[in-house]
Amino acid sequence: MYVTFPSEIAVKASTAPLASASSKTAEARLKRGAYLYFEGDEVEWLYQVTSGVLRLTKLLADGRRQVIAFGYPGDIVGFPANDLHHTDCEALTEVRLQPFRRSHLESGDGDPALHCALLKAALREISAMQDHFMMLGRKSATEKLASFLCVLSERVGEDLGAYRQINLPMSRADIADFLGLTTETVSRTFTQLRKSKIIAIDNIHTIIIQRPTALMSLAEDGTD
Amino acid sequence: MYVTFPSEIAVKASTAPLASASSKTAEARLKRGAYLYFEGDEVEWLYQVTSGVLRLTKLLADGRRQVIAFGYPGDIVGFPANDLHHTDCEALTEVRLQPFRRSHLESGDGDPALHCALLKAALREISAMQDHFMMLGRKSATEKLASFLCVLSERVGEDLGAYRQINLPMSRADIADFLGLTTETVSRTFTQLRKSKIIAIDNIHTIIIQRPTALMSLAEDGTD
DNA sequence: CGATAGCTTGAGAGTACTCAAAGTGGGTGG
DNA sequence: CCACCCACTTTGAGTACTCTCAAGCTATCG
Numbered sequence: 001m002y003v004t005f006p007s008e009i010a011v012k013a014s015t016a017p018l019a020s021a022s023s024k025t026a027e028a029r030l031k032r033g034a035y036l037y038f039e040g041d042e043v044e045w046l047y048q049v050t051s052g053v054l055r056l057t058k059l060l061a062d063g064r065r066q067v068i069a070f071g072y073p074g075d076i077v078g079f080p081a082n083d084l085h086h087t088d089c090e091a092l093t094e095v096r097l098q099p100f101r102r103s104h105l106e107s108g109d110g111d112p113a114l115h116c117a118l119l120k121a122a123l124r125e126i127s128a129m130q131d132h133f134m135m136l137g138r139k140s141a142t143e144k145l146a147s148f149l150c151v152l153s154e155r156v157g158e159d160l161g162a163y164r165q166i167n168l169p170m171s172r173a174d175i176a177d178f179l180g181l182t183t184e185t186v187s188r189t190f191t192q193l194r195k196s197k198i199i200a201i202d203n204i205h206t207i208i209i210q211r212p213t214a215l216m217s218l219a220e221d222g223t224d
Numbered sequence: 225m226y227v228t229f230p231s232e233i234a235v236k237a238s239t240a241p242l243a244s245a246s247s248k249t250a251e252a253r254l255k256r257g258a259y260l261y262f263e264g265d266e267v268e269w270l271y272q273v274t275s276g277v278l279r280l281t282k283l284l285a286d287g288r289r290q291v292i293a294f295g296y297p298g299d300i301v302g303f304p305a306n307d308l309h310h311t312d313c314e315a316l317t318e319v320r321l322q323p324f325r326r327s328h329l330e331s332g333d334g335d336p337a338l339h340c341a342l343l344k345a346a347l348r349e350i351s352a353m354q355d356h357f358m359m360l361g362r363k364s365a366t367e368k369l370a371s372f373l374c375v376l377s378e379r380v381g382e383d384l385g386a387y388r389q390i391n392l393p394m395s396r397a398d399i400a401d402f403l404g405l406t407t408e409t410v411s412r413t414f415t416q417l418r419k420s421k422i423i424a425i426d427n428i429h430t431i432i433i434q435r436p437t438a439l440m441s442l443a444e445d446g447t448d
Numbered sequence: 449c450g451a452t453a454g455c456t457t458g459a460g461a462g463t464a465c466t467c468a469a470a471g472t473g474g475g476t477g478g
Numbered sequence: 479c480c481a482c483c484c485a486c487t488t489t490g491a492g493t494a495c496t497c498t499c500a501a502g503c504t505a506t507c508g
Contacts, residue, residue: 058358062445066358081351106343108332119330122346127305129353134282134290136360137404141496172455180361185496187456204455204505221286365464396487409464411488428473428487 001070001155002132003147003179025099030054030091036077038088043080045099046118049073052095053169056087057177067178070170071095072155076121079105092169136180139222144179145189146218149199153209164209165202172204196224225294225379226356227371227403249323254278254315260301262312267304269323270342273297276319277393280311281401291402294394295319296379300345303329316393360404363446368403369413370442373423377433388433389426396428420448 027050030036036047039058054071068087071077077089080102100118108115135147149166157164168175176186193199198215200208209215217223251274254260260271260278278295292311295301301313304326324342332339359371373390381388392399400410417423422439424432433439441447 058354060358060362060445064358064362066361068354068357079347079350081347086351086354106340107336112331116330119343119346122343122350123303123305125350126303126346126353127310129350129357130282130292130310133292133353133356133360134284134288136357137290137401138284138288177361182497183455184457184498188496191456221284395485406465407487408466408489412464415488 001072001075001151002128003135003144003151025101028097028099030095030097032091032093034091036089036091036095036097037085039085041085042083043078043085043102046076046078046102046105047097047099049075049077050096050098052091052093054095055090055092055170055174057090058087065177066180067170067174070178076118076125079122079125092174141179141181141185141189142192142218143220143222144181145175145186145193146215148175148179149193149207149209150212150215150219153212153215157209160208164212166207166209168205168207193218198224225296225299225375226352227359227368227375249325252321252323254319254321256315256317258315260313260315260319260321261309263309265309266307267302267309267326270300270302270326270329271321271323273299273301274320274322276315276317278319279314279316279394279398281314282311289401290404291394291398294402300342300349303346303349316398365403365405365409365413366416366442367444367446368405369399369410369417370439372399372403373417373431373433374436374439374443377436377439381433384432388436390431390433392429392431417442422448 028047030052036054037043049071051073054075054077056068056071056077058066058068060066069075069077070092071089078085100114103109104111104114105118105122135144139147152166152168153164157166159165170178172183172186172190175181176183179186181189190199190201193215194201196214198209198211198218200210202208214224252271254276261267263282273295275297278299278301280292280295280301282290282292284290293299293301294316295313302309324338327333328335328338329342329346359368363371376390376392377388381390383389394402396407396410396414399405400407403410405413414423414425417439418425420438422433422435422442424434426432438448
């Protein structure tokens with residue numbers, strides 16, 4: 001999952017399961033805190049998240065970290081480059097996964113429909129990452145966090161009467177490293193959104209969106 | 225072309241031509257300032273840059289711009305998502321291109337080798353973009369510009385006796401929008417690199433790298 | 449119930465931004 | 479061929495946003 005703009009197109013498409021009967025492999029499970037793979041590992045499988053949330057990260061030599069993406073249900077993770085994984089991948093919650101042999105991505109032999117679906121997922125990934133560039137390069141802290149909450153609200157938000165509720169399994173540091181901010185700035189921005197009654201913070205991992213429209217405009221151009 | 229770290233792996237691989245005899249299409253040419261496609265256009269062709277430089281951009285509603293990538297010889301541009309282009313693409317110089325029908329990416333029928341090469345290019349693109357996230361999200365202005373110059377030096381630098389020379393067909397504003405900075409900051413950072421004798425600015429579009437090692441360490445952790 | 453990791457808040461500093469003006473160079477027309 | 483013009487670049491001054499460092503707070507887990 002990348003943060004792009006509110007109301008992105010491909011949400012529905014990306015949350016549909018890919019598995020066709022013929023290529024079905026046993027579902028995999030991951031405990032919270034377990035790693036699915038590390039940067040540099042050889043890629044044998046790709047995975048579609050069935051339930052739970054993954055976190056993909058890269059590290060700089062001096063310890064600075066970037067969260068590349070969060071893997072939400074429907075997302076495909078593990079695309080290889082030069083046969084290798086290029087991020088670490090950790091489970092933020094208990095996670096269920098549908099594995100696909102890497103060979104299904106690389107050739108259509110055996111299951112052309114799956115091959116095609118994996119390719120489409122890779123192309124969508126490129127497009128989503130391009131949008132994410134805009135956010136990392138050009139948006140303010142408030143715009144970034146508001147965009148993040150908007151996207152989560154659309155993808156995994158739950159209706160709660162008039163409001164919408166989202167669960168954040170990741171830490172403030174994860175959010176910061178995803179948005180290119182510090183934990184302090186993320187925390188202050190949460191506080192600021194709370195004080196302007198745009199969101200309520202039920203507990204650290206549960207956000208209630210009280211004024212979705214205001215959040216949307218903050219996401220788009222920082223105006224309230 | 226994305227800015228990642230100095231000494232990336234896939235440089236050689238990405239600059240090799242893909243065309244196999246059977247799928248060869250007439251070379252395309254583009255004048256400086258001409259657009260290859262716009263965001264929202266339907267994708268019919270992908271292109272491998274043969275010579276010259278392309279610029280891929282996205283615009284935000286309020287006019288903020290992000291340069292997504294520069295297309296240098298060897299790069300493939302035009303990957304579709306939902307059948308559409310997701311950036312604008314303009315020629316910064318005269319450009320020669322090898323077009324490939326989109327169908328070659330989407331199915332192996334006809335030319336499996338080309339299909340495979342295009343797929344590999346898409347996967348490399350994902351990996352390179354992941355590295356670029358790190359740069360946009362976590363690097364300082366100096367580190368960004370130094371990284372940019374390092375990558376260009378490796379990919380398209382020319383030996384000049386002891387030094388290395390690179391040509392920058394893009395404007396300072398293009399560089400700024402690529403690195404997530406302002407033109408003023410880019411300009412000031414160039415000046416600062418020049419004053420510390422790490423680079424020399426022959427003319428606005430021609431940079432000579434006088435101390436490659438120093439530039440590398442600036443790119444990696446900002447220390448001189 | 450205490451320890452500890454994670455979160456929030458505060459104060460101050462620094463980097464990059466904004467606005468403004470001057471400088472540079474390429475291109476065009478006289 | 480030269481001069482002017484315009485777009486781009488550089489430099490300057492001041493500001494603002496985000497970061498850093500530090501301390502206090504909260505909640506979760508033994």
